[in-house]
Amino acid sequence: MLLYNDFDQHVIVYNVESGDTHLLDKMDADILQAMLDLKLSNRQLEDKVLNSGRCGNKDDAAAYLRQLIKQLTELGLLEDWI
């Protein structure tokens, strides 16, 4: 279970199970929340973001998303199976 605190450009994410606290950029926190709330897989997330018409270079955006998901998983905020 994650708790979120929205402070302007940053979001504090508190992992109730591990007791860890994380500082995320707002956009990264939005992506995390969307993945968890909508139960999106990596593939579904990429499709959704890349086809939203809101990102510039699709290759860069895809690379960014993969890196972000890797980091969020390492932090224990996303499960490996997603």
Add this chain to the structure above:
Amino acid sequence: MKVIDLTHKELQKRLSSSGLGLKIGKYNIVATSKLNGIISHISSLYQSYKLSDRDEFADFYIDFSSPSRLRAYFRPQVDFSFDGATPFLPLPLAQAAAMFEWGLNWCIANNSNQYLIIHAAVIEKNGIGVVLPGQSGNGKSTLCAALVCNGWRLLSDEMALIDTVTGLLNPVPRPVSLKNRSIEVIGAYFPAAYIGKAVNDTAKGTIAHMRPPADSVNNSSEVPPLKLIFPKYADNGLAVELSSVPKGLAFIQLARNAFNYNILGKTGFTAATKLVEQCDCHELKYHSLPEALSAFDELIAKYP
């Protein structure tokens, strides 16, 4: 009745028999010791503290003594015990005063989980509580001592006790711990301040304690925290610099400086959130104490 109302002999008798009951903020401690270093530390720095009645509930029973009879003659040491347990290794007897303060810090920090405890100095003026978080060596205690000598109320120079239910700051005013060069700096700027005997060669260098103002000691009212200021002494001769800190970053710094954030879990997260939400967050880089004092007074003057 206060410590100052006791003669030296009466103080010595209480400390060496059933114990001296002291009221420190909302805490009631009972101290026992036969060591002259402890007796003179209490006598000179705890003058304004109220004595508690013998039958009153005590939060902590603390004792300071020599570890063994032999140690009284050969490299004498001081041992600290809390409710019969000995959490630290003994220190040289000359460091008894420092041991008293560190022991008391330990008691409060480890037994007060009704509060979110932040490693911070806490002061107040005009009802505005200011929390100055930071580790040792960033100029927190020097700044705190200067502010207190300049009319601010001292709530603590070591830890902010934030009630997890009300969000208010609970006062625990104690002598201000000055280290190394700060001792002469505060002595030079504020000659009227009483600074106890310096203790050399401690784990933190030379330490001396400044007596807290009687007004602060006898004021047990809680205050709302409204400013969160991260002080940083900059040895660069530049003018004082006060800059805003984004609240997300302030939250992380606060959590890093908390003693029991992880122990409190969700309660700690909620209390820290409330604190950061209701405070203006700043970083203060200072070199000159008078400039830093002016910056604080301006902050308060501007407060709506």
